[in-house]
Amino acid sequence: MIRFEEITNKNIWKVCALEPFEEQKDFVADNIQSLAEAYATRNEGNNALPLAVYNDDVLIGFIMIGKGTVGNEDESDLIKENYCLWRFMIDKQFQNQGLGKQTLDAAIALIRTFPFGESEKVWLSYEPENTRARDIYGKYGFLENGEMCGNEIVAVYELLDENCDD
Ligand SMILES: CC(C)(COP(=O)(O)OP(=O)(O)OC[C@H]1O[C@@H](n2cnc3c(N)ncnc32)[C@H](O)[C@@H]1OP(=O)(O)O)[C@@H](O)C(=O)NCCC(=O)NCCS
DSSP: OEEEEETTTHHHHHHHOOOOGGGGGSSSHHHHHHHHHEEEEEHHTTTTEEEEEEEEEEEEEEEEEEEEEOSOOSOOOHHHSEEEEEEEOGGGGGGGSSOOOOOHHHHHHHHHOOOOOOSSEEEEETTTTTTHHHHHHHHOOOEEEEEETTTEEEEEEEHHHHHHHH
């Protein structure tokens, strides 16, 4: 079962040692860089929640959830007001086993607990070449909205849609 743990001195260097395949390295920041960004974001009073991903007791990946600014200039209302799946990676050793999909599911479930207060949407962004991430997000229900975040395509998931189906 997928579960998340906060980053502590117990797991920080193991988390920093996680890496995707060589050809995926342009698609996601190094975890150590994400942790530095989380630190700076929190120091500015903004929201960043970096988490280690475990499959039962095995460390398999890293996610970072944000809400509001991700430190860019001229951010849209979508970005200013909503949750963001800011980072998402599964170590190369554990990819292609369905764990990425399960992690995405668990990340959205965590966002639905609204750790930084309520919002209607979750957004994320990916490089146009990252067709694999695009497929996973698309199947999950993320829709591209035409926005770009730097060079990355933005896609949005509506948190309220599912509530309506209940
Ligand atoms: C994107 C990522 C998290 C997916 O993790 P994963 O554990 O391999 O994902 P899963 O095993 O759950 O597979 C998800 C889907 O990808 C498909 N897939 C698996 N291997 C694939 C491959 N080599 N090429 C294309 N699709 C593949 C699976 O079939 C599955 O699709 P399905 O729903 O049709 O079965 C992982 O590839 C990764 O960490 N990539 C590098 C970092 C990155 O790009 N992060 C996203 C930044 S926006």
